[in-house]
Structures are given as structure tokens and as C-alpha cells.
Amino acid sequence: MGDHDDARAWGEFWKANAGGDSTGCLPERWAAIETAQRAAWRGFAEGLRQGARLLDLATGDGRVLRWLREERRDLDLQGIDRAPKLPPAPEGTATRGGIAMEDLPFADDSFDAVTSQFGFEYGDVAAVAGEIARVLGPDGRVGLMVHRGDGPILEHNRARRSAILWAIEEKAVPATVIRALHDPRGGIAAAAQVAAALTMLGEKAHGRGTPAWEIPEAVRRAIMIGADRGAQPGAIETTIEAIAAQAENELGRIASLARACERADARADIKAAFAAHGLEPGETVPVAEPSGRALADFLTFS
Numbered sequence: 089m090g091d092h093d094d095a096r097a098w099g100e101f102w103k104a105n106a107g108g109d110s111t112g113c114l115p116e117r118w119a120a121i122e123t124a125q126r127a128a129w130r131g132f133a134e135g136l137r138q139g140a141r142l143l144d145l146a147t148g149d150g151r152v153l154r155w156l157r158e159e160r161r162d163l164d165l166q167g168i169d170r171a172p173k174l175p176p177a178p179e180g181t182a183t184r185g186g187i188a189m190e191d192l193p194f195a196d197d198s199f200d201a202v203t204s205q206f207g208f209e210y211g212d213v214a215a216v217a218g219e220i221a222r223v224l225g226p227d228g229r230v231g232l233m234v235h236r237g238d239g240p241i242l243e244h245n246r247a248r249r250s251a252i253l254w255a256i257e258e259k260a261v262p263a264t265v266i267r268a269l270h271d272p273r274g275g276i277a278a279a280a281q282v283a284a285a286l287t288m289l290g291e292k293a294h295g296r297g298t299p300a301w302e303i304p305e306a307v308r309r310a311i312m313i314g315a316d317r318g319a320q321p322g323a324i325e326t327t328i329e330a331i332a333a334q335a336e337n338e339l340g341r342i343a344s345l346a347r348a349c350e351r352a353d354a355r356a357d358i359k360a361a362f363a364a365h366g367l368e369p370g371e372t373v374p375v376a377e378p379s380g381r382a383l384a385d386f387l388t389f390s
Contacts, residue, residue, distance in 0.1 A: 146207020221365030
């Protein structure tokens with residue numbers, strides 16, 4: 089999967105999460121780590137001059153912009169993202185989709201600060217560092233919260249990948265249920281029974297609440313809802329195919345995450361990329377979940 093596929097995968101993700109409440113690659117139960125993330129950005133914001141112009145790369149739902157806005161209402165906050173369609177920008181900020189970090193549509197010295205949370209490492213490190221240096225004004229600052237390959241985010245998503253593959257490849261849930269749906273000896277009732285059986289198998293293999301359970305359960309519910317509404321098998325099949333497409337899209341995002349972790353762990357390459365443009369690293373600060381396990385590192389350059 090290349091940059092185009094990454095953009096499509098994340099574009100579909102933000103399109104589906106237009107309310108801005110998604111935790112991205114983080115499981116919902118870890119929402120408490122937002123406190124640690126916000127603390128890192130609070131410290132960064134404290135060092136910015138009054139009215140500073142700030143650009144957030146791979147901004148997604150604009151959560152970093154929102155946090156910074158809450159800390160410093162005087163800041164001029166903008167964000168860009170490769171995904172073509174983004175959720176609404178947080179109040180008092182501006183975001184633009186369809187823009188690559190490697191080719192920023194801004195003049196030299198346009199910003200006093202550039203930030204990114206789980207975004208910089210998804211791009212071409214050398215090219216993005218060069219663009220950051222170009223648009224950053226004199227005495228500008230860079231703040232990057234980057235993934236760690238040894239952290240719980242990749243660990244969690246690898247487990248999800250395994251469960252998704254169990255459902256869509258090993259057990260071929262969508263295809264199996266669709267065959268039952270169109271079998272003259274089967275039909276809607278039989279397809280629902282097959283989906284229910286696969287849901288039970290998924291729970292036994294990977295646990296309730298995992299994709300191995302979620303996918304066949306979503307298929308089962310789609311069949312039951314379709315039946316209640318008098319839908320024809322073809323319409324139900326379309327819904328099942330959409331569920332399968334969502335699963336494939338998540339696999340794409342997980343693959344993208346794994347590559348990003350590899351780039352983020354190559355810290356020497358990141359430092360060299362910024363040093364080539366006269367930007368020197370500050371202190372690296374781990375960002376930890378409540379248990380104390382580091383899930384990311386906060387890097388600064390100036």
C-alpha cells in the first residue's frame with residue numbers, strides 16, 4: 089500500500105467519523121490518555137509568542153487545534169490533511185483536506201510553529217522536514233507527537249488485524265453468508281443462521297468485542313434488519329459488501345500505522361532530516377497511558 093492507498097484509507101476513516109469524536113488508532117477504553125497528550129501540547133503552547141501562526145500537519149479531526157485553542161485563544165490555528173474530506177474544523181480554527189505534507193501550499197516563513205500528532209511519521213520524513221523548515225519562520229518551533237513501535241497502539245491494532253483476517257480471510261464471513269443468502273435451499277433465514285454461528289465462533293476464537301465477533305455480528309444484524317424491512321437478498325448483499333469494505337479499509341489503516349511506527353522509531357533519520365535544514369532537536373518526552381507505559385514520544389525542534 090502506497091501513499092495514495094493511505095490517503096484513501098484515512099479519508100474513509102474521517103468521512104465515517106465526521107462527528108469528531110473518534111479516537112483514531114486508540115481503543116475507546118484508553119480515552120484517559122488524552123490527558124497526557126493534552127499536557128504535552130499545553131507545555132508546547134506556553135512557549136509560543138502572542139498571536140503566533142501555527143500549522144498542524146495531518147490534522148484529521150483537528151483535535152490538536154482544538155486543544156491549543158482551549159489553551160491559547162490568541163493563536164492563529166490552521167491544519168491540513170491528505171484525506172480529501174475532513175470533519176468540521178474546531179471553532180476558531182481552519183482546516184483543509186487533500187493536501188500532502190510533502191507539498192505545502194504556503195509561502196516561505198508563513199508560520200511561527202508547526203505541529204503534528206501521529207501524522208508526521210506517515211509521510212516522507214526527509215521531504216516533510218524540508219517543507220516544515222521552509223514554511224517555518226525565524227525562531228520557529230516544531231512539535232511532533234510520534235508513535236512508538238513498542239507501544240500499546242500498534243500492539244492493539246495488530247491484535248485487531250489478526251481478528252479481522254480471521255473473519256474475512258480464514259472464515260470468509262461475507263462470502264460465506266452471501267452464498268447462503270442466494271442458495272435456493274437457504275435464503276435470508278439460513279444466511280442469518282450462518283452469520284449467528286460465525287459470530288459465536290468469532291467470540292470463541294478472539295473474544296467478544298473483537299473484529300472476529302464484530303464483523304459476523306454486523307452481518308447478522310444487517311440480515312435481520314433487512315428482513316424486517318422486506319429487503320430483497322440483493323440489497324442485503326450490498327450491505328454485507330459494505331461491511332467487508334470497512335474491514336478491508338481498517339486493514340489498510342493498520343498497515344499504514346505499522347509503517348509509520350517504523351519511521352518514527354528511526355529517530356536518527358528524523359533528527360538528521362531536520363538538522364539538514366538547521367533545526368536542532370530539543371528534549372524527547374515520553375507520553376504515557378495511565379499505567380505508565382509509553383504510547384508515544386513528544387519531539388521538539390527549533
